[in-house]
Amino acid sequence: MAFQCQRECYLKEFVTSVVSCSPAELKREINGKKETLKGFNVKLQDTILFPEGGGQPDDHGLIGDVQALRVTRQGPDAIHFVCSSLEKGQEVLVKVDWERRFDHMQQHSGQHLITALAETMFGYKTTSWELGRQRSTIELDTPCVKPAQLQELEEAINEKIRAHVPVTVQLLSIDDPAVEKVRSRGLPDDHAGPIRIIDIEGIDANMCCGTHVSNLGHLQMIKLLGTEKGKKNKTNLIFLAGNRVLKYAEKSFSTERSLVSLLKTGPDEHVEAVDKLQKSAKLLQKTNLSLLRDMAVLIAQSFKNDPQRGNFFSFYKKEGDNEFMNIIANEINTEETLVFLTVGEEKGPGLFLLAGPSQTVTEMGPRVLELLQGKGAGKNGRFQGKANNMARRGEVEALLQQHCKQPTRGEE
Template sequence: MVFQCQRDSWARQFTTRVVSCRAAELRPEGGGGPVSGFQVVLEDTILFPEGGGQPDDRGLIGDVPVLRVTRRGPEAVHFVRAALEPGTEVLLSLDWERRFDHMQQHSGACPLTPALGRAVLSWEELGRQRSIIELDTPSMTAEQIEALERSVNEKIRERVPVTVRELAADDPDIETVRSRGLPDDHVGPVRVIDIEGIDSNMCCGTHVSNLSDLQVIKLLGTEKGKKNKTNLVFLAGNRVLKSLEQSHSTEKALTSLLKNGPGEHVEAVKRLQSSVKLLQKNNLNLLRDMAVLIARDFKSKPVPSQLFVLHRKEGDSEFMNIIANEIGTEETLLFLTVGDDKEAGLFLLAGPVEAVENLGPRVAELLGGKGAGKRGRFQGKATNMSRRGEVEALLQAFTSSGSPEA
């Protein structure tokens, strides 16, 4: 189970023959319905099938795009949209940018792993953004992370060679290399990756030929993992450069928005946060005062209506409940809403207990929302505020007839 992509990870084109082609379906990684196409097996391939924590390659068979490559026993299965005739000689072309990125991340994990020892449980690339190593430890200190990053980058500067060996399954040398075991369906020679003076391990992935090809490794820190585990997040090679470019673009944008230098960004944002908190507090106080005034205005009328309806774009649940508390709900039925008048928002139905119990679920249904209530209050979220008029008509009919079936 050694393919040309593993013998020569730098090969970008390769001529081979089609062995078989059969109809199949592919379920896209991002979701959606299955894609109809064909599973193609070649005599050999430079397109790596996913495995060992490394994603699969992309490329072309002739001019036909390869959408997925998976391993099936000793075979690499290429999924394509067009049928290919068995026996046909074809030229494979590799998506080199994707491959080299994977090579750098995969090889970057190798000098990190032995330094972390038995704490390593697994490693995985996350899309095209970052990679993680899962550790069987609750934490790592900043000092440990800094020392590890410094050590690995020293090895990169020393241009440590990376070589590949193919050993027979019964070769005694296999016992001397680090391994997590072979797949149950493994056949053929065993592939061993040697990093001179650092590590020797079984691995199916594609690798650089010298640690200098990694350029640099940056440890971004740790994240809390599952069940008291820790995820060590890292970038290698071109991902470090892309991350730096993105950070620089963000820095330039913030400099323009905040009107100060990069060294003052944090303090400027803190000042803005303080201002926003103060504005929010003042706004909340104004809404509370407004709620009291709205309620008092209603109660000051010579003959208060049995139904009070109010909608405001600005507001929250507290705003509505203040109005309900101030007006009182023993005799008056209140229907209050806040939010966008045509989209989503919040609602409150308050009034006599029996009336609210009967009408609450119907109001929620009309507004396309959900709610709950007790003691004469029924409130919740609505997804269709444009139907407020229908709710008001229902409540008008009820207050006129005294029946929820009106």
């Protein structure tokens, strides 16, 4: 069957009744964390909330005063997941999240238009597409799209939008001869009811279950952002349609103003200014690394020249890396001296190196790792890794000093 959302895509509210309500669970991921919600699956007599399908995400909205968190299709039925139960036979007012719905309509109709013209103009067929949260992607069956073709395609697309071409919906029986003439990637195995055709007058006719604009003029505009290399000799075409173009322009202008303030240059000079900063930063980094290497050698030599030196040496420096620590350890005879080196935040994360007689390092390495709450490994008289709690560095030094029975410590 065709749902009310498919028959009247612009309908924002709809009164219907509850057919069934059964306990259910919803698994979802928010900010990288997976969670399982307990709730109910609700089936309505009809719905204006679109169930996920055809590359289009589901609608959000309200059923009465209950939030519909997910809408999926099971055969001919739309299943709404909610956190509160609804009474069977209850009459409810369903409201769709219109901003989300209209955004999906613009992106989906935009995809149909781009797909049709890319094939007509260049013979590039669409093999799949994704309606993303911020931008959408069409996978084209071609290894590349030339910049001139991209510009020509974008001009043709927006010309059709300015022409206010009508978009209509037809419902055909599966045995209708007209079905054979429309573009399609095939029907799902659980398809039920009539075939739904989205017809962009004179441009494209395509099987589709999604919600669409009624006129290309409602797309406002389409911006082709560019292409990326796809899989198996395919190209991913990235685009924005409608309100997303306006939001993109607003965000870009805000970024531009921030860069003007930071770089003290006009927008046309931003690339040059950033390039100069990057080159300057690389030079400073190179100089800094050279100084750290020289410093590491001097630190080791200072210890070796100290007549009061013992068989234990500890050193901490906030700035440094693994190379810095290894240079110090290489300069000191670690076959006779136990060396404990650390770099990083004084009471936060950092790096450590324990070097010395193999038996001592093998014995003390895991204990150092435990105190610093870190991760690491060792072999051949060296044990090194990452530390999560450098605040306990003093405890490690005391432990190692006790082991060596002769404390000697250097620190900057």
